[in-house]
Amino acid sequence: MSIYVRNFLRFCIIMLLQLLILNKITLRWWLQPSGFPIFIPYVYPLFILLLPFEITVPLLLVLGFITGITMDTFMNTAGLHACATVLIAYLRTNVLNALLPKNLSEYANQSPSIKNMGWVPFLVYGGFLILLHHIVFFTIELWNLSNVGYLMLKILASSVTSMLFIIVYLLLFTRQSGSRG
Amino acid sequence: MRNFILFISRFFNLILFLALEIVCIVLISRTNSLQGNDIVSSANAVSGLMYKKQNDVVYYFALRRMNDSLLNENARLRTQLSFRNSVDTLRDTTVRKVLGNPDSSHIIHYADYHYLTAHVINNSVSSSNNYITINRGTATGVYKGMGVITGTGAVGKVVNASAHYASILSILSMKQKVSARLKDGTYGYIEWEGDRPDVLMMKDVAQQVRVKLGDTVFTTDYSFFPSDILIGTVYRKDALKKNNMQLLYLRPTVNFRNLQYVYVVDNKLAMEKQHLEDSSLKSKQ
Structure with missing residues (x-):
């Protein structure tokens, strides 16, 4: 499969997964302390995380914007998702450069994955960007700092849960031999 | 000029990034007023159709719960009906309701409400402004600004309508306050704090x-x-020392997690009232 088709299919799969299934799952870690936030896991930034290594930053930004606006259209949050996603798309190259031993241009025709990065670097890469995405998203969504504890709890709980869902996605959709399908 | 082009090409990424973020922020700030959000909204044809297809599948799982709620509502309405026999309870009913405050001039005795049934095809409770998408739009008489209720209570307000879909801002929203009244007639307003x-x-x-x-x-x-x-219903009350007020915590009677059917309320006189209020606001400025 060409790299364009593969990424387009991945975009569709992730979006359908997010919009049709994950958006319907409203999660809460504990029921009893009733101030505990409820949230839905966001897996769609994974599309930005899994784009090929050698993609240029402008294209990355545009793709991030498109991903975010698609989410916004479906969830009635004009610009919120797009704002957070464009930010992580902008920072992706820098994070990858900091984490990988070789230059990015040496990974021709490859995408970031657990196999060619290793578990720990990939989790740091994904975890950092997801956390950043959630911080920006929930801060703008709530837009008041009177209840910082609640905001931080919501960010922490939902980014950990999103990471769990992302790991499950990767385990499910990664082919054991050859490149990602 | 050459320096300018060099500058642009050097910082092109940063400039594009900032430009996109500014677009997003403009969109967000447009939405944060109650009027905004007509550019990107789930009432458009594509997302509406997708939510509808999904709902066609999920619909059957909720039938039992829906039956129960409809039965309860029927029972309640039958008791009410026994008091006033003149009301026709067909699907889209028109109700002429006598207004609570009779005036001596006898000009307007009743408000005209037209109830339109609609099916919820998308719903959320977890964000700080929750939207509901329904499968009925301007083609069948649902317009921006109409109230939406369900058998058990108030739901929200239509904020956007396309030909066949409409999105509703539910009262679980931080930017929408709803005027409310206690049993003894004390007026106040309902707010949602954004989490539960x-x-x-x-x-x-x-x-x-x-x-x-x-x-x-x-x-x-x-x-x-x-x-x-x-x-x-009130389940807890806090007395606030600082301004001698009390804060009431309510349990909404509507279960927003499993909304199935809602009624869109078309108030025939609302437009006239809104027009009058707007014009008096304008003349004040």
Whole structure:
């Protein structure tokens, strides 16, 4: 499969997964302390995380914007998702450069994955960007700092849960031999 | 000029990034007013169709719950019907309701409400402004600004309508306050603090107003809802020392997690009222 088709299919799969299934799952870690936030896991930034290594930053930004606006259209949050996603798309190259031993241009025709990065670097890469995405998203969504504890709890709980869902996605959709399908 | 082009090409990434973020921020700030959000909204044809297809699949799982709620509502309506026999209870019914405040001029005795049934095809409770998408739009008479209720209470307001879909801002929203009334007639407003879908707050109730736990709270004529629609019941009250008010915590009577059917309320006189209020606001400025 060409790299364009593969990424387009991945975009569709992730979006359908997010919009049709994950958006319907409203999660809460504990029921009893009733101030505990409820949230839905966001897996769609994974599309930005899994784009090929050698993609240029402008294209990355545009793709991030498109991903975010698609989410916004479906969830009635004009610009919120797009704002957070464009930010992580902008920072992706820098994070990858900091984490990988070789230059990015040496990974021709490859995408970031657990196999060619290793578990720990990939989790740091994904975890950092997801956390950043959630911080920006929930801060703008709530837009008041009177209840910082609640905001931080919501960010922490939902980014950990999103990471769990992302790991499950990767385990499910990664082919054991050859490149990602 | 050459330097300028060099500058652009050097910082092209940063400039593009900032430009996209500014676009996003403009969109967000447009939405944060109650009027905004007509550019990107789930009432458009594509997302509406997708949610509808999904709902066609999921619909069957909720049938049992829906049957129960419809039965309860039927029972309640039958008791009400026994008091006034003149009302026709067909699907889209028109109700002429006598207004609560009779005036001596006898000009307007009743408000004309037209109830339109609609099916919820998408719903959320977890964000700080929750939207509901329904499968009925301007082609079948649902327009921006109409109130939306369900069998058990008030739901929200239509903020956007395309030909066949409409999106509703539910009262679980931080940017929408709803005028409300206690059982004894004290007016106030309902707010949502943005986290728990089973807690609403009623602020600015004077302390001398006697409120018992379990008291019901209704909508008023001041809002886009018809009056006397249930909102919730008081389950906790806090006295605020600093401004001598009390803060009431309500349990909404509507279960927002499993909304299935809603009624869109078309108030025939609302447009006239809105027009009048707008024009008086304008003349004040």
